[in-house]
Amino acid sequence: METAGAAGTHPLERLHRPVIFLGPPGAGKGTQAKELARCFGVPHLSTGDMLREHVSKGTPLGLEAEPVMKRGDLVPDSIILKMIADRIERADCSHGFVFDGFPRTVAQAQYLGELLKQHGFKQPLVMHMVIDPGLLLRRITGRRMCKVGGEIYNIYERPPKVAGHCDNDGGELEQRADDREEIVGPRLAAYEKQTAPLAAYYRRLGRLRDIDASKSVDEVAKLIVEVVSAARQP
Ligand SMILES: [Zn+2]
16 A cells, blocks of 8 residues: 555645535535545545445445335435445545535434544544525526526526527526425425534534635635645644
8 A cells, every 4th residue: 555655646635534525405515525536536425326336236235225215215324334334445545535425414423433433544524515595595596507508507696698598509598496496495494404413513523614615616626625735734
């Protein structure tokens, strides 16, 4: 195994720890998690992707999870946690990794803390994507997609030149059913209720870092790299 400072590597290019993203749907969590993983050359671990991989390879965990997923039920912790334990043992995780969509509960977070200790990892740094609920609602409910080319607009933040039509091809713009306020409002409220204890848990441990997710994608990405770099210093 490579050690930090080996030929051709610079310590600043290493993440050296797990990073977790917490944030409501629409706050850019997935985008930023992928970007951070890319930036440091470490795996981006999404429980959804992992589950799909186990199912497609027909592993024992995949065979256990498949019927549950087919029923549309939530995959139980007994499967998720085994899958996480299995994944972080792989060599590509030795320099750190980025979680996207895990943990979701305090119980999962406690299990993860133990698991990381067992495997000699540092405790995670938690990026808490903070955004004003009103702004987030506008971001999601304002989203419109071109029926022809799939271009994404936002009627509040990035409106097309002609209302209802794509700048590129004049295609009709439509709102996804999931982006309607009556769907999004309750989803955000449910998220808030579910995540508040988890954020409080990591804040108590001193692991939580509030990230202003109202800024542009590039600005947020820069902020996150700064926070990760600051955490690495002694
Ligand atoms: Zn278009």
